[in-house]
Amino acid sequence: MRIIGIDPGYAIVGFGVVEYEHSGFTVVDYGAVTTDAKTEFNTRLMEIYNDLCYIFDKYVPEAMAIERLYFTTNQKTAIAVAEARGIVLLAARQRNIPIYEYTPLQVKNSITGYGKAVKKQVQELTKNILKLPEIPKPDDTADALAIAVCHAHSYNSRLGSYTQ
Numbered sequence: 001m002r003i004i005g006i007d008p009g010y011a012i013v014g015f016g017v018v019e020y021e022h023s024g025f026t027v028v029d030y031g032a033v034t035t036d037a038k039t040e041f042n043t044r045l046m047e048i049y050n051d052l053c054y055i056f057d058k059y060v061p062e063a064m065a066i067e068r069l070y071f072t073t074n075q076k077t078a079i080a081v082a083e084a085r086g087i088v089l090l091a092a093r094q095r096n097i098p099i100y101e102y103t104p105l106q107v108k109n110s111i112t113g114y115g116k117a118v119k120k121q122v123q124e125l126t127k128n129i130l131k132l133p134e135i136p137k138p139d140d141t142a143d144a145l146a147i148a149v150c151h152a153h154s155y156n157s158r159l160g161s162y163t164q
Helices: 041-059 075-094 104-112 119-129 139-157
Strands: 002-007 012-021 024-034 063-067 099-102
Touching: 002 041, 002 139, 012 041, 012 139, 024 041, 024 139, 041 075, 063 075, 063 139, 075 099, 099 104, 099 139, 104 119, 104 139, 119 139
Parallel strands: 002 063, 063 099
Antiparallel strands: 002 012, 012 024
């Protein structure tokens, strides 16, 4: 199964594409869609949409795993991140890619077995699971790969919620 993990944002959208077969992973690609802070917000959303459409068309994922929004701090950016997340969902839905959502707690549990793991632990274990030489940068990219791995681990247990 080809899975794309997405860590949504409006300055940086992390993505990670993995193949998961027979309990093993192959990393296809990973990176980040970035937008310039000086660019008008609606234009930034359009740039995210266009870049993700290109990525979805290039890699043709069978599932998209995305972080469910959960804000305890920095609520000033919550609405902007939610709008960017909506753009991601739209691009996936237009391509009939099934969408699965995972909370940060679910991702941490899936990767480390501990829901209160710190980001560095999750990133290090994701790097090891995927046999990467180093933790991908920016952090949003590493997080997107963790979300993809979480979906692969969780798919049969129905831990994630299908939102299509």
